Amino acid sequence: MIQIQLIQGVTYLAYYMKCLHTFPSCVNIVRYRWVHLYRQVELYSTKQQTELVGNGNLIERTRNIGISAHIDSGKTTVSERILFYSGRISEMHEVKGKDHVGATMDSMELERQRGITIQSAATQVEWKDHCLNLIDTPGHVDFTIEVERALRVLDSAVLVLCGVGGVQSQTHTVDRQMRRYQIPHLAFINKLDRTGADPDRVIKQMKAKLGHNAAALHVPIGLEQNFTGIADVISMKAYYFDGAYGEVVREESIPYDLQDICEARYLELLEALANVDEQIGELFLEEKYPSQELLKSSIRRATISRKFVPVVLGSALKNKGIQPLLDCVLDYMPNPREVDNWARLEDDNGKVQKYKMETDPSKSFVGLAFKIEMGRYGQLTYLRVYQGTLKKGMWLLNTRSKKRIRVPRSVLMHADKMQDIQTAESGAICAMFGVECRSGDTFVSEESPPYSMESIHVPEPVISQALKLKFESESKKLSRGLWRFQLEDPTFRVEYNEESRETIISGMGELHLDIYVQRLRNEFDCHVNKQNPQVAYRETISDSIEFSHIHKKQTGGAGQYASVKGRLIPLLGEDNQKVIFDDRTIGNNIPREFIPAIEKGFMDAVKQGVYIGQKISGIKMMLDDGKAHLVDSSELAFRIASRTAVQNSMREIAVPRILEPIMTVEISAPVEFQGEIQNTITKKRGTITGTDSTEGYFILECEVPLKEMFGYSTTLRSMTQGKGEYSMEFLRYDFLPIMIQEQLMAVYQKELEEKKK
Template identity: 35%
Template structure:
């Protein structure tokens, strides 16, 4: 975009807001410098919005808010402003207030320049600047003062300027203070409009340029030297050594595999050789593309700060670091959420069997939050994902993009298990097969972690070399692999603590593999005596409906083993917040529509894992 005589290049990534597509948000946030959070002026801050917001908080990136759909029935700019403050624990800084709302939404008042902006044509391409209408002057004065006071509270320097009657608070000083406070995360600028009619978009773009950081204003990139493991910093400049992160892989029908890359330092051109640090392989870049929605534009160079697509990278995966072969560096990877729901799938016709496997491999490359596995007992192919909608969209893609019709079973919950009691055990493996045999002997304690953190805590208390040091990692590996199948129903263990106490080895017959096997066998032998419990994912559910349906909604939540945590009222609608086990939410959307004659909306996000009541275990595990 152009502002004055300057030209600015803005890389935009649009992500879904639904919680089922959390991986899209996560990998986008990992490579972005800033966020524009879009809120509906009518429905405000929803549960999935909270989830995305706190994902952005985790990455520590600057944010601007845009309250959209000001022309929609029920639009309330000031109510959403308050929700940003209360629900997101943020400090919103209104830079504008709307002129009217719903079908009377005409424009906005810029609180900094103190001018009224009107869009004079149907699609908002022409902006007309006018004086503030008389009936809005009191409100403008009130919110202009709030803006100045909020800035003064966030910055001591501005406080001194604002309350010094001899100094003039110029627009330039205000712009600078907003930029500083925004980039430090002290407050969040808020604008509004109606994007569908292009009203308010131009001031939003100006705010992106004015307040959000450009790549060269960001701190140096933290990385690790792939050879030494030493922590290092890279300048975000073109003359620095090249580094970039693959944040998404797309399989295109015509161009093959496209690796979406954020370039953090240095630059690349077609013909350059770069290294995939994960695989250690080097490859030659054939083409560099700029993505524009569904179109691609070849570019001659990719510079620090750019987001581009590369062709010809065979083994690229989400989270891979690419760098100069002369100086391989490893960037922080991308966190992939664990799937919570799975469904058995198969092609409807035997003719599609071969291509079915290839397609499943492709969709896993594109979306690493999908897991495809084979059920050992039934031989079924299981597809796991982040929610019902996530799986539905994936299966629809397979049908539309690859022409494969699929039979699917009922969705199943991805349960987890946890141990509740610590038990001591000795496991001895001793076999002779003629020649070199197998021998491993370990004594260990196994049980729950005291710090309640996920994953395995492994403590080695072997003394005097009873088990040679080179075999200890194999013991740990064996227990880690054993965690993938718990003692109740073969579900992954949420957490576990293992203390290796004693053991012995044979000078000829002991091998690393033997100690892996002993650890796995020991876990299987002793697992059930550790009093394992089943854990299930629990969803936070928000339901909005009218007063008339309060009774049926409450009864339905209780029927689903849910627990209501709050009931509020907003714009004449009841808002229920509840925690409901995922197993009870299948088909919830259609059931709720039936119960409320279509006069309810529902949104869900994963809250936590909780213990399944003992009386429910046999019902849930089939």
């Protein structure tokens, strides 16, 4: 790869040197090409040395990082600059560029059309003798599964924050995901060239809203249109970014008027570290200053242990601050050996034990498939290697399916481009071609125990829509497309309603489903339209119910007999999306071999409720007793008895309850529209939880039922003259008001009666 880049670098340099006489303005480009070529020569030399030194060194010089943030914070622009300055690409393009090319990591045509990231994209770059495996993730909450599975396999992350918007709704979601997978990260406050940018306010929000122990490593030299560079409070140097593309980093002394501010930020940094690091704490109490080496090692320890979040500054669009960001990734983010990864192993008695993976290429292989893509040439499986070495042609065992597979082809990814490789060692992120599996499957070598890595958290869909084909002859295309999308995206669900004869798709939001409908049209030439969106309501109970049911059926020969007795108990609060089966039987009134059948009957019953035909959740079935017949009892009889007992018990409830999804909504608009927007949210049964304002704009945080948010983007645009925007994410399920609940139940009962006629 680097050899090809060297040839390209020489070609570009020769071309621009030839143009220099005619176009003197090319001097900055020529200067950059010399720097770029020198860096590639240096990287090539380093790579040759790495092969001689050995693999251990390479692992310690590897960083697996993700770029995550709220939508429109500049993640993809940051990724594009990283690729350019590291020499991975020779030209930069913008997310919504005038040249109609688009950013490198947004390789899908829909991403370039809409100017958003839909799928996470992986690449590998080299920076100062280090290898960086980089994953750029979407910012929109509808594609949150892409962030989930990326953070599941990464060792660290860069949290990008807008210098104007600060901590926004999706920032909270990303922060929760980082906490879930224990991901150390640093923060990059972007867009300091924009009007209203204020990094100090953003850091205060990080502390107050996210609970971060954060401190700035940089001080901006100017803000908004006067933003020209950054001052490093550790080295006490000012950095400016010259050249046509900000490729030349110029180091100078800190401007006189910023020295006091830099010293104040330095003391704030020491104070933040003193609270979590003993060495700095002792020096802080003695009023002594640590050396630069000691301070950097302290920041690294505290960051890796997730006790501290270093904050760096810049503006990716204006090509400022990206090189220092990369330096901080090398200095403060962990290598694969510094992160503990655990696998589970079930013994013969069914007991699960945890085993720590060793980041050692010589050990037996263990890897996790974290993403699936289906293309014209077959399935592409993204893989994180946790232990051992992946080799082309080796045999692996899928510990879920127990199937042996052979690795026909292994590749390194660069967005949608591939580079064939022979091996991938511990800590690497690569991909396999031609391997059938699911997202979340664990692969091990034949000599390894059948380990299973921790699965990826998959949120439940909150919205459904029916699809209607314009031409019935395209049904095979529709089936093929929906099958592929389900395989790639665990949050995208498809089911066929036998009664209405409709194909129902479910996902995380309107945009989520819009994208897949558009892909059906573009990629499968399938003329399909959406019907009215449906909310994923849930049926539940509010009080405990006792049940006792006997299933008895006598025909010629052996009959059917099963008796079950127990209670249905409501699960409230955060558990109202769960369904739990609890066997409390004592003795042998019900033989043990029939207990799994009773649980299956319970799971059958919760698939479709009796009030409005939606799934049942927030319920626990406690089986207390029952009775079996020596001849007539069977698994089928107990399964039917369990299902009927649940359904009949819920029909007898005096006051049934239905749950609806509640969304966290964040609205940003000019201040003059604040009153009107608040009134609209109140009419939509929303609850306002917080407000903030800056530079003529206000930010409204509220909780609104999903049903009320359909079509709100059009309403908001017309209300604010196109200046307002909003984002939302799923928060919880809550009880539907009785009046609306009765209307839904009446409509459902009417539909059932019409179908019976």
